[in-house]
Amino acid sequence: MSLRQNPSEITVTATSAAQLLPLLADSIPALVAYFVKENFRCLFANKAYARSFGLDEYSIVGKTVPEIIGAEAFAAIKPY
Secondary structure, three states: OOOOOOHHHHHHHHHHHHHHHHHHHHHOOOOOEEEOOOOOEEEEEOHHHHHHOOOOOOOOOOOEHHHHHOHHHHHHHOOO
């Protein structure tokens, strides 16, 4: 990105990048998710990650790790 870009071009570029992330994340053979550190809430998950827990990439967003994997599994991994 050039510092001389028109602000409207930067907005379009940022919007395009935001739309590109799910496409790229769903195209790789990996489970991809992003969680907020403070409350363990999911902000993004690719289809593979969501489906591995019986959810879809839309319904998983906003759920916490314990809601996704279960309280017992979360208790086992929380220290790490």
